Amino acid sequence: xxxxxxxxxxxFRTCVAGTAASALPSxxxxxxxxxxxxxxxSHDSGRYLQPYGHAVPAPNLQRLAEGGVLFxxxxxxxxxxxxxxxxxxxxxxxxxxxxxxxAHRGFSLRDYRQxxxxxxxxxxYHSELIGLQHIAKDPGVIGYDKVTNVPGNHVEDVxxxxxxxxxxxxxxxxxxxxxxxxxxxxxxxxxxxxxARFCLPPAPIPDTPQTRADIAAFKASARVMDxxxxxxxxxxxxxxxxxxxxxxxxxxxGIAFPAMKCNLTxxxxxxxxxxxxxxxxxxxxxxxAMVSHLDVFPTLCELLDIEKPARLEGRSMLPLxxxxxxxxxxxxxxEVNYHAAYEPKRAVRxxxxxxxxxxxxxxxxxxxxxxxxxSKTYWLENxxxxxxxxxxxxxxxVFDPNETRNVAKEEASAAVLQDMRQRLEGWMQASDDPLLRxxxxxxxxxxxxxxxxxxxxxxPRKIG
Numbered sequence: 001x002x003x004x005x006x007x008x009x010x011x012f013r014t015c016v017a018g019t020a021a022s023a024l025p026s027x028x029x030x031x032x033x034x035x036x037x038x039x040x041x042s043h044d045s046g047r048y049l050q051p052y053g054h055a056v057p058a059p060n061l062q063r064l065a066e067g068g069v070l071f072x073x074x075x076x077x078x079x080x081x082x083x084x085x086x087x088x089x090x091x092x093x094x095x096x097x098x099x100x101x102x103a104h105r106g107f108s109l110r111d112y113r114q115x116x117x118x119x120x121x122x123x124x125y126h127s128e129l130i131g132l133q134h135i136a137k138d139p140g141v142i143g144y145d146k147v148t149n150v151p152g153n154h155v156e157d158v159x160x161x162x163x164x165x166x167x168x169x170x171x172x173x174x175x176x177x178x179x180x181x182x183x184x185x186x187x188x189x190x191x192x193x194x195x196a197r198f199c200l201p202p203a204p205i206p207d208t209p210q211t212r213a214d215i216a217a218f219k220a221s222a223r224v225m226d227x228x229x230x231x232x233x234x235x236x237x238x239x240x241x242x243x244x245x246x247x248x249x250x251x252x253x254g255i256a257f258p259a260m261k262c263n264l265t266x267x268x269x270x271x272x273x274x275x276x277x278x279x280x281x282x283x284x285x286x287x288x289a290m291v292s293h294l295d296v297f298p299t300l301c302e303l304l305d306i307e308k309p310a311r312l313e314g315r316s317m318l319p320l321x322x323x324x325x326x327x328x329x330x331x332x333x334x335e336v337n338y339h340a341a342y343e344p345k346r347a348v349r350x351x352x353x354x355x356x357x358x359x360x361x362x363x364x365x366x367x368x369x370x371x372x373x374x375s376k377t378y379w380l381e382n383x384x385x386x387x388x389x390x391x392x393x394x395x396x397x398v399f400d401p402n403e404t405r406n407v408a409k410e411e412a413s414a415a416v417l418q419d420m421r422q423r424l425e426g427w428m429q430a431s432d433d434p435l436l437r438x439x440x441x442x443x444x445x446x447x448x449x450x451x452x453x454x455x456x457x458x459x460p461r462k463i464g
Contacts, residue, residue, distance in 0.1 A: 034123060034304050035278045036245040037175045040162075040232060042225045043081070043132065043184040044261055046254035047072075047272050048202055049222060055200065056222045057193070060230035061274065064249055068276025069285045069321065075332055075349065076293050079253040079261060079268030080339045080369075082107060084293065086135045088250070090114045091297030091312035094335055095433050095440070101338030103135050105460070106446030112142050114311065116297050117175055121145075123306045126172045128165060131158035132179030134252075144177070153181040155228035163235035178232055182225035185256050185371050187217035194219040203402045204259050204267065205375050214374040218255060246277035246303070248296065256371040258379050262339045264347035264356045265395070265403040269334050279303045280321040289320050290329045290351065313431075327351075333427050337440050340368040340456035341449040344435055348424045354403060355420035356393040359435055360451070363388055368449040368456045380454070394420060 050058040051065040052072070077087035078094045086099035086109055094100055098110030109115070115135075117127040128146045132153040133139050139147045148165070150157050162178045182188070190196060196209070196216035205211050229249065236242045254260035254268040261268055273291065275281045294314030301308040302316040319325035334347045343366045344359040360366075365387055370376050376384075394408040394417050407413040427433075434440050442448055447460040 033244060034125075034173045036169075036173050036241060037120070037125070037300070038178065038232070038236065038245050038247045039176065040178040040180075040229060040247065040249050041085070041132075042180050042182060042251045043134075044253065044256045045183045045222065045225070045251035045272060046260065046267070047270050048218070048255050049226075049272055051274065052272065054202065056219050058222060058226040058229075060226045060233060061249065061272075064229070064233065064247060064276055065274050066284045067282060068247065068274055069281045069283075069287060071273040071275075071287050071289075071291050071317075073288055073290045074250070074271050074273035074292070075266075075269045075290065076253050076271050076334060078335050078337075079263060080336055081252050082134050083335075083337070084252040084271075085133070088293035088296050089116050089135065091116070091294055091309070091314055093294065093313060093333065093431060094337060095435070096311075096313070096431060099135065100440060101442060101446060101448075102340075103137055105338075105340075105448070106137075106443060106463070107338065108136060108141075108443075112136070114309075115142055116300065117177075118143055119297075119301070119306060119309060120175050120304075123304060124172050125175045127175040127177070129177045130162045130165060130179075131177075132181055133177065134179070153179065155180050155182055155224050155231075159228040159231040162232045166232070166235040166239050166241060169239070169241070180225050180228050182228070183218060183221040183255065185373055187214075187373075188220035188224055190216040190220045191223075193223065201257075201375070202255075202267075204404060205257055206378075208378060210374040210378045214257070218257075242277075244278060246279065246281060246300075247275065249274040249276075250293070256373065257375050258370050258384070261371065262336060262343070262369040264334055264336065264345055265354065266349075266397075266401070267403070269347070269349070279318065285321075287317075287320050289325075289327045290332055290349070291317055291320070292329065292332050295328070331423055333424070335433075337435075338442060338446070338448060340460070341366055341451040341453070342439075342442070343369055343451065344440060346424055346428065346433075346435070348420055348427065349397075350420075350423075352397055353416055353420055354393075354395045354397055355408075355417070355424060356395075357421075357424060358389060358391045360439075361391075362451060363390075365389055366451045368451065368453045368458065370456075372455050372457060385454075392417075 076084040082103040083094035090097040101107035127144045129144045130148040194216040196212045199216045201211040201215045299317045315328045347356045392408045395403040442463045446463045
């Protein structure tokens with residue numbers, strides 16, 4: 001058998017097999033009714049929220065964490081909007097599910113029947129979308145039983161409709177997808193609680209008047225987002241649904257600041273993930289295990305006693321919740337293909353190390369892939385365009401958690417570098433990554449910016 005085929009079989013065997021069985025009994029074993037599922041998600045929030053220790057008040061998310069499970073080392077499969085969300089909902093990485101770029105720019109899933117709602121439907125779940133989804137230009141193609149018409153995707157448009165759904169829901173268990181535009185730019189106007197004079201930008205952003213104003217506006221958006229979460233959770237409780245509803249609260253990727261969103265450092269890959277509800281997701285637990293968005297789908301399958309599709313790449317988190325395992329991953333992978341512009345890159349992360357490889361041959365930042373704002377302007381004014389981007393990056397996450405010192409060329413790191421290269425190349429081969437065959441093509445009709453540009457707002461070109 002060819003070595004490539006061996007790698008591929010080993011990849012899927014490793015992904016699908018998971019770890020030791022959970023100590024928690026299945027729902028079928030307990031005779032419990034299958035729980036409702038509330039998937040509630042924000043835009044561009046990373047982990048820069050109160051439950052993760054940051055000075056960004058989010059009391060409703062904090063209360064959710066105190067009653068559920070907080071995953072401190074949760075990561076996406078791609079730090080860009082549509083690919084991240086599509087990976088969570090299909091259980092497959094972007095280059096396997098087809099979502100290589102942004103849905104509103106012409107990218108799509110290869111098969112929308114791979115969305116988890118179709119698997120849940122076989123177990124009797126009613127599915128409804130209220131608000132932002134970001135995986136299809138037309139939400140009707142996804143397959144929800146109902147797509148609620150909303151005037152916009154901001155909290156004030158979405159939260160009341162989600163609450164109304166919860167106040168009238170009865171009968172079959174539901175999968176409710178509630179998406180908020182917040183905390184995407186443009187940010188909300190800071191109020192008295194977000195005085196820029198007393199704000200501190202997160203690393204790697206320097207502390208200046210401009211960046212303090214930027215993070216103050218982010219905090220205002222986070223406040224509004226959290227208020228929306230509170231409206232929905234209050235309705236869940238008021239209607240007696242909280243006890244038998246699994247709440248999955250997360251975001252797509254890091255915040256929309258330089259070196260964060262659309263980057264494969266933890267500033268871009270790191271996401272908030274809080275789960276509360278049946279199956280052991282209670283008690284204010286904190287997990288330090290590395291988990292991926294790809295793990296959500298197989299976790300639901302095990303929890304709900306639903307047959308797991310063979311294509312899923314993640315592993316059930318129930319062994320972590322049940323105390324049968326301290327870790328379920330030795331390594332996790334992430335990728336970028338297209339955001340506003342083409343920027344092919346891949347990463348592998350272990351507990352100690354992060355390896356990032358760029359495949360486009362560029363040596364300077366891809367500026368259109370950073371949203372415009374005060375912090376970006378400050379970096380540009382100080383020479384960001386001329387900064388060097390190295391093709392290979394290796395970071396020691398113990399001594400360099402902000403991933404600023406690349407040790408790939410240091411002799412002392414040679415063995416680690418070789419190991420991380422092999423891990424990444426093995427995954428790319430086993431998952432049949434198209435990047436191994438050359439540049440990844442965008443589909444006809446997709447809109448793509450020039451990587452040599454400055455802003456995602458510049459006119460894109462349409463792929464013929």
